[in-house]
């Protein structure tokens with residue numbers, strides 16, 4: 001078993017970056033192929049999540065055992081033409097009314113022996129896809145959980161490993177600090193309606209994404225060196 005958090009990149013995946021365990025990459029490649037075959041794009045809204053409730057460096061084991069916590073799940077909307085299909089549109093009861101490409105995509109996920117579509121869950125979660133690791137191999141989930149969480153925490157620490165300013169992006173719980181404040185102030189200066197509260201929440205994510213779009217940068221909501229430079233930081 002190899003557990004490592006990396007960014008998965010494909011022109012079919014748009015929206016937020018996909019951070020995932022490299023052992024989920026085979027699944028992501030399959031999803032990518034299904035999307036290609038169906039002629040759709042996958043608008044990522046969330047992938048690996050940082051678990052809240054860190055007590056003196058030890059991560060509290062969550063009740064939920066979500067596959068998002070080990071880098072084996074994504075949340076998405078489906079993009080087709082100019083339209084974005086969200087959780088209401090993707091509801092199981094509405095599938096038959098959707099364009100054929102979207103029906104085919106969901107059906108490919110459902111037909112796959114490993115992948116699971118959240119629309120089949122109770123309660124339903126129609127924007128969710130994972131590989132069922134939490135049920136299929138609970139022992140592996142247990143091993144991966146602290147590794148992936150510690151990598152997520154490292155990503156969200158200032159001046160970690162590289163000594164470079166950290167990447168800023170939307171996490172749960174949100175990143176906070178003076179570096180977030182500096183970004184917020186720069187955005188406010190550029191006319192974005194935002195509270196300078198040092199917390200990288202949804203409003204900051206939206207403002208960053210809108211700013212990047214305006215600047216012709218990759219509109220992924222991640223503040224790295226390119227976005228910092230464009231903000232004059």
Ligand SMILES: [Zn+2]
Nearest residue numbers: 073074075128
């Ligand atoms: Zn999900």
